[in-house]
Amino acid sequence: MTPAKVGALCALVTFVLDQASKLWLLFRADLPNREPIVLAPFVELVAVWNRGISYGLFQISGDAWRMVLIAGSLGAAALLGVGIWRAQSRFLAAALGLIAGGAVGNAVDRIAYGAVFDFVHFHVGSFSWYVFNVADAAIVAGVATLLYDSLLGERGSGARQRKSR
Numbered sequence: 001m002t003p004a005k006v007g008a009l010c011a012l013v014t015f016v017l018d019q020a021s022k023l024w025l026l027f028r029a030d031l032p033n034r035e036p037i038v039l040a041p042f043v044e045l046v047a048v049w050n051r052g053i054s055y056g057l058f059q060i061s062g063d064a065w066r067m068v069l070i071a072g073s074l075g076a077a078a079l080l081g082v083g084i085w086r087a088q089s090r091f092l093a094a095a096l097g098l099i100a101g102g103a104v105g106n107a108v109d110r111i112a113y114g115a116v117f118d119f120v121h122f123h124v125g126s127f128s129w130y131v132f133n134v135a136d137a138a139i140v141a142g143v144a145t146l147l148y149d150s151l152l153g154e155r156g157s158g159a160r161q162r163k164s165r
Helices: 003-028 063-086 090-113 134-164
Strands: 037-040 043-050 116-124 127-132
Touching (some): 003 043, 003 090, 003 116, 063 090, 090 116
Antiparallel strands (some): 037 043, 116 127
């Protein structure tokens, strides 16, 4: 499978899983009226509407701000699509696909609901991690993969090149 197809598939799967989980939790499980749903002593499902950016920063309401965030997400996804198309490795294309799929998933929330629906909450004692969704997890995984590739990917390929000489 070509890198472009891998990246596009990762974007599509991320988007579908993100939207399916949100739709199911909102309309089938009725999470907003049943929260919290405790899955384990350290994780629960809660309904949080994020009108800001990552980690709930810059919580600002208003249509103009929402349109800026939608345009930014869709613009970033388009640029990531170009990166997927040009990627020379499936690893890089997959990372970009995860980020693009997550960006589009969260943009759809902003279009449909005016905010991003977040629902997974990890906590241990008084320590509480931010509330996130499938799109957010995919974006973080994609960024971590890009960091790994940029920091260690070339070193690994360089070592392989030296061994093959």
